[in-house]
Amino acid sequence: xNKNEKQRKDIKQDSASQDVQQEPQVQPEQQPTAIDxxxxxxxxxxxxxxxxxxxxxxxxxxxxxxxxxxxxxxxFGAVVFSIIVLLVLAYFxxxxxxxxxxxxxxxxxxxxxxxxxxxxxxxxxxxxARLMQxxxxxxxxxxVAVVIQVLIGMLIGGIAGFYGGWVDNxxxxxxxxxxxxxxxxxxxxxxxxxxxTVSANQKLLVVIALIxxxxxxxxxxxxxxxxxxxxxxxxxxxxxxxxVRDGRxxxxxxxxxxxxxxxxxxxxxxxxxxxxxAALSFLGLGVPPATPTWGNLINAGSDMYxxxxxxxxxxxxxxxxxxxxxxxxxxxxxxxxxxDPKSK
Amino acid sequence: MIKYILKRLLHMIPVLLIISMVIFxxxxxxxxxxxxxxxxxxxxxxxxERQREALGLNDPVPVQYIKWLTRxxxxxxxxxxxxxxxxxxxxxERLWNSFILNVVVYIIAFMLSIPIGIVxxxxxxxxxxxxxxxxxxxxxxxxxxxxGLLLIYVFSAKLQWLPFSGKQTPGLNATGWVAxxxxxxxxxxxxxxxxxxxxxxxxxxxxxxxxEVIKQDYVRTARSKGLNERVVVYKHAFRxxxxxxxxxxxxxxxxxxxxxxxxxxxxxxxxxxNMLVTAVFARDYNLVIGLNVFxxxxxxxxxxxADVGYALVDPRVKVD
Numbered sequence: 001x002n003k004n005e006k007q008r009k010d011i012k013q014d015s016a017s018q019d020v021q022q023e024p025q026v027q028p029e030q031q032p033t034a035i036d037x038x039x040x041x042x043x044x045x046x047x048x049x050x051x052x053x054x055x056x057x058x059x060x061x062x063x064x065x066x067x068x069x070x071x072x073x074x075x076f077g078a079v080v081f082s083i084i085v086l087l088v089l090a091y092f093x094x095x096x097x098x099x100x101x102x103x104x105x106x107x108x109x110x111x112x113x114x115x116x117x118x119x120x121x122x123x124x125x126x127x128x129a130r131l132m133q134x135x136x137x138x139x140x141x142x143x144v145a146v147v148i149q150v151l152i153g154m155l156i157g158g159i160a161g162f163y164g165g166w167v168d169n170x171x172x173x174x175x176x177x178x179x180x181x182x183x184x185x186x187x188x189x190x191x192x193x194x195x196x197t198v199s200a201n202q203k204l205l206v207v208i209a210l211i212x213x214x215x216x217x218x219x220x221x222x223x224x225x226x227x228x229x230x231x232x233x234x235x236x237x238x239x240x241x242x243x244v245r246d247g248r249x250x251x252x253x254x255x256x257x258x259x260x261x262x263x264x265x266x267x268x269x270x271x272x273x274x275x276x277x278a279a280l281s282f283l284g285l286g287v288p289p290a291t292p293t294w295g296n297l298i299n300a301g302s303d304m305y306x307x308x309x310x311x312x313x314x315x316x317x318x319x320x321x322x323x324x325x326x327x328x329x330x331x332x333x334x335x336x337x338x339x340d341p342k343s344k
Numbered sequence: 345m346i347k348y349i350l351k352r353l354l355h356m357i358p359v360l361l362i363i364s365m366v367i368f369x370x371x372x373x374x375x376x377x378x379x380x381x382x383x384x385x386x387x388x389x390x391x392x393e394r395q396r397e398a399l400g401l402n403d404p405v406p407v408q409y410i411k412w413l414t415r416x417x418x419x420x421x422x423x424x425x426x427x428x429x430x431x432x433x434x435x436x437e438r439l440w441n442s443f444i445l446n447v448v449v450y451i452i453a454f455m456l457s458i459p460i461g462i463v464x465x466x467x468x469x470x471x472x473x474x475x476x477x478x479x480x481x482x483x484x485x486x487x488x489x490x491x492g493l494l495l496i497y498v499f500s501a502k503l504q505w506l507p508f509s510g511k512q513t514p515g516l517n518a519t520g521w522v523a524x525x526x527x528x529x530x531x532x533x534x535x536x537x538x539x540x541x542x543x544x545x546x547x548x549x550x551x552x553x554x555x556e557v558i559k560q561d562y563v564r565t566a567r568s569k570g571l572n573e574r575v576v577v578y579k580h581a582f583r584x585x586x587x588x589x590x591x592x593x594x595x596x597x598x599x600x601x602x603x604x605x606x607x608x609x610x611x612x613x614x615x616x617x618n619m620l621v622t623a624v625f626a627r628d629y630n631l632v633i634g635l636n637v638f639x640x641x642x643x644x645x646x647x648x649x650a651d652v653g654y655a656l657v658d659p660r661v662k663v664d
Contacts, residue, residue, distance in 0.1 A: 173355065283606065
């Protein structure tokens with residue numbers, strides 16, 4: 001009985017921590033088998049499991065969703081972010097991809113109106129179209145860069161934290177080197193090096209790669225720090241004693257315990273990637289200026305004259321960056337609160 | 345501990361070497377050199393070539409690197425092609441400009457954010473906490489350049505209260521009090537932007553680490569044995585919450601000197617970040633390399649400070 005209970009608890013814990021990454025595929029199959037075993041062992045266990053069977057069972061996924069929905073501000077972030085994504089996607093699918101590039105000398109520097117919702121720039125390009133196209137790039141940069149960051153961060157942080165010793169030492173030196181690369185100058189230099197020899201799309205890839213491959217150290221360091229203390233805990237010793245392979249201990253026992261932190265960091269990372277792309281473009285060093293990105297739009301619209309007299313050129317893209325990044329952060333916060341039982 | 349610090353300082357040397365090699369390589373791969381950007385329109389191809397030869401720009405890159413390194417070890421970072429002066433002469437002033445701005449910002453930010461973070465965590469979900477949560481989210485999400493432009497738009501362009509950019513009013517030859525007031529006026533907007541950004545992240549950070557600690561058993565034990573809430577919070581909980589905060593402070597120390605390139609660009613603040621961006625545009629590669637290595641050094645120092653701080657406040661962390 002005692003053992004059974006403990007076993008079930010283990011399963012629950014396991015799926016609770018795994019569920020964060022993958023939806024609860026593990027749990028539904030595993031719970032019945034645990035109960036089946038009980039029926040042959042003990043009568044009281046049977047009644048308990050019957051009573052449990054009548055309960056409404058919340059999978060960890062449902063629990064997380066419920067807790068997330070309880071946080072109004074997180075839901076607000078999710079809703080606004082969905083609207084932004086839908087708008088950008090809708091424009092991507094149904095919009096005219098050439099509209100943002102179309103020069104219309106008859107309508108130059110037109111303030112926002114019914115025809116041009118966000119006005120036009122100095123060569124008569126529709127700012128609304130440019131804003132929507134800029135969104136595609138910002139979101140793309142955010143997602144791809146963060147995927148790169150998380151993968152590298154988990155790999156390096158997990159290995160360094162778990163093995164410690166010389167492995168940790170070497171990886172940390174490597175991490176320090178990467179972290180000590182001054183990001184902006186390096187990005188600027190690479191950007192200058194490529195000059196006009198690459199297409200806008202290639203330049204975009206370079207920007208994504210720069211952000212992804214240079215921004216993982218924070219995440220890796222954090223994961224390592226967590227794992228350094230986690231690996232001293234009993235459950236790791238137990239796993240080791242049971243002969244669980246190192247790779248499995250890292251991926252199944254240690255990393256899931258850091259998931260809350262990974263998610264929070266990845267969210268911040270995505271927001272950060274979007275901000276970084278915008279900042280690079282603002283400096284004129286991101287994606288080439290002809291391609292509309294939110295940063296490029298601000299850059300083009302922020303010289304002294306435009307800044308003072310044509311706020312429609314630079315305020316909407318600024319608000320777009322701000323809102324997108326803020327909503328991502330809100331979602332991240334909400335998810336952390338929902339996932340991390342400690343913060344309940 | 346001293347042995348540990350010395351060891352870490354020694355570790356820095358290979359790291360700095362690798363970083364300098366990478367940056368050196370990247371700048372050498374870039375098309376154009378400082379000679380090509382020469383301002384003299386009468387220069388012929390031959391004279392440019394002579395100049396390149398004289399500067400050693402025709403040597404293979406590894407040879408150039410070794411020569412550069414030998415000079416750097418002797419404290420000579422070469423000449424800036426942009427300023428026509430040794431780099432060591434032009435950097436300190438810019439460094440100082442970045443420093444005065446950042447010191448003001450970080451002192452204010454940390455003085456405010458640590459108490460705010462603690463109170464937010466202790467009174468979780470109170471109005472106070474909600475306000476600062478929203479504030480942090482806004483501050484973290486606001487692009488510094490956009491916020492800067494908004495402030496310029498409102499306070500400089502529309503209200504005309506504060507100057508647009510720079511560090512002092514052009515042509516103002518004042519000294520003493522007048523110059524100081526002028527400097528302060530120029531600092532208000534960029535400092536506001538920087539404070540918003542750093543306050544947001546430090547408040548959030550303090551709150552998170554405090555929250556984590558405050559839920560632990562030993563804090564409950566401290567409460568249940570009847571300790572006064574102040575003692576529980578400041579003596580028992582805060583000490584442990586300090587650990588991550590120390591890391592943050594350590595990470596901020598290099599930023600004191602490194603200057604925020606983007607912000608300095610927005611406000612045309614004559615700091616070192618701005619200098620770097622200008623140097624890259626001007627292909628002033630000696631300066632670019634020198635500044636990069638300097639920034640890398642600062643980051644390494646920041647990491648070291650964070651780790652030493654860690655060991656000082658947390659006896660569980662062993663250094664060896």
